[in-house]
Amino acid sequence: MKKQILEKLHDLEVNENITILYAVESGSRTHGYANEDSDYDIKFIYKLNDISKYLVLDNFCDVIQNEDELFDLMGWDIKKALNLHFKSNASLYEWLNSPVVYIPDEIGLFRDLPEFNRETLRHQYYGQAIKTNRKYIVGSDLRDRKIVKKTLYVIRCNMAWIELSENPPQVSDEVSEAISKLRKNYMNLTLDEIADEDLDLVHTWIEDVLNGFEKSKFKAPKRDIEDYNVRFQEIICLI
Secondary structure, three states: OHHHHHHHHHHHHHHHOEEEEEEEEEOHHHHOOOOOOOOEEEEEEEEEOOHHHHHOOOOOOOEEEEEOOOEEEEEEEHHHHHHHHHOOOHHHHHHHOOOOEEEOOOOOOOOOOOOOOHHHHHHHHHHHHHHHHHHHHOOOOOOOHHHHHHHHHHHHHHHHHHHOOOOOOOOOHHHHHHHHHHHHHHHOOOHHHOOHHHHHHHHHHHHHHHHOOOOOOOOOOOOOHHHHHHHHHHHOOOO
């Protein structure tokens, strides 16, 4: 499968006149709950081969998307990626920590730049979790496959901000086991076998954890955008 994915990425390079600098797997396949219906969710960072396109006042499209029944590819231009790194964007953070890499970062795209701010990431994960829970899950059929997928996403976001916390709340063995059962049944497409008590336990935990999030006003350390400008120019070979 990796060979097929690399071929698709190469085709994109040719058709879009770009160079892909980094490409990874994202989504359910990297988070342990892919099932037989799951596609390959491929994310990548690229640069335009025609540098002149970076030197005009007009805005240009900085996202490339290409999908079919099996593959969902989405990439960000390096300028967009650097801007998101400047903001400690959680999605980019996950791309850079993906365990499945198709094209490695061989030039150090973000070298000598500040680390992601943990508090910024924590608030982003919390925001994604509470928004998804309120919009899609509360009041819905908790056994519906789409809702279970959303539930697993909320669980992942909760676990992420918990891990980033200085004093993380503990996850009981009982809750961990119920989450594991939910993930396993989603993977096996056997959602009708989920016990009511396990569903109740998972969703009670989700609500308790979201309600217990300690919102705090914080000021992220100031970053120098000039560092990012220099790195951008280095990558597109202007300096």
